[in-house]
Amino acid sequence: MAKLEETLGKVPALTLGFWIVKIAATTLGETGGDAVTMSMNLGYAVGTAIFAVAFLATVALQVRATRFHPALFWLVIVTTTTVGTTLADLLDRSLGIGYLGGTCILVALLLATLFTWQRSQGSISIDSIVSRKAEFFYWLTILFSQTLGTALGDWTADDKGGLGLGYAWGAVVFGAGLLVVIGLYYGTKISRTALFWAAFVLTRPLGATVGDFLDKPLANGGLALSRYGASAALLVFIVLAVLLLPQRAEKVRASA
Structure with a gap:
């Protein structure tokens, strides 16, 4: 029977710093896109x-890397948020699928990816990412979750084809959803892996609605800030x- 030992992986540990940067990166994806x-x-x-193209180039570098590089990892995350923003807008607006239709399609793709990953690798936990195949599923899941976040955020906030809550209230809704996940994490024994992916998905529409709140016109419920200025400020942050902030690699379980 194979012995399991812990080694350092290529993705960051789930610290408070991770979630702060993740939310900022998702907001940058919206304003930058x-x-x-x-x-x-x-x-x-x-x-x-x-x-x-930027996503494919950066993820190729990430997959080829032999250890965790914080700058490279977060660069890939930023490219997933920007391509997710533009891809969701392409589906929802240019192709006429609509916010709800785009959201449903992306939910299906996300769940299908997680299901296939689980069946193929036996786990969708980040501490089991020990092969390139697992990395492929990890980044595909992230790409779909980032794209879903834009569609879901727009559906919630927009009054044309959406729920019409507005960007500020949309951010409140998704922020409240994150608080619920945090409460479940500390107050229940629900799978930590399931809660991680729930939180990961929720941070994207939170960032999307915050990004829209910053740069959309005043008439549409935004602050009408410069997209370039907001993107630059978020990038510096x-x-x-x-x-x-502390950035350390997640420990993974590998067969010895």
């Missing part, structure tokens, strides 16, 4: 193509957070 597609008038298809 909108800056390219809307402010630069490149459109959703071109924006998606640009960020898809993320860099400082990665440098200053």
Whole structure:
């Protein structure tokens, strides 16, 4: 019988610093994606193509790496949030699927990926990412969750084809959802892996609605801040957070 031993993996441990940077990165994905597609008038298809290339390039470097590099990991996360933003907008708006339709499709893709990952590898926990195949499922799950977050955030906040809660109230709803997950983590014995992925998914629409709140016009319930300025400020914050907040690799279980 194979003996299990702990080694350091290539993804970060789930510290408070991890979640702070994650939320900031998801917000940057919204403002940065909108800056390219809307402010630069490149459109959703071109924006998606640009960020898809960036995602594929950075994830290839991440997969080839032999150890955890905080800057590289968070660069991949940022590319997933930006391509997720533009891809969701492409599906919802350009292709006419709508916010609810896009959300349903992406929920199905996310659940299918998690199910296939579980069946293939036996676990979807981050402490079991010990092979390139597991890494593939990990990043595909993250990509779908980031894309879902934009569609879900827009569906919740927008009054044209959505629930019409507005960006500020949308952020409150998803923030409350995160508080519920935290309460379940400390107050119940529900699977920590399930709660992690629930929190990971919820941080994306939270970031999406906060990002929209910052840069959307006043008439649409936003603050009408410059997308470039907001994106630059968020990028500086993320860099400082990665440098200053504790960043350590997650321990993984590998067969000895």
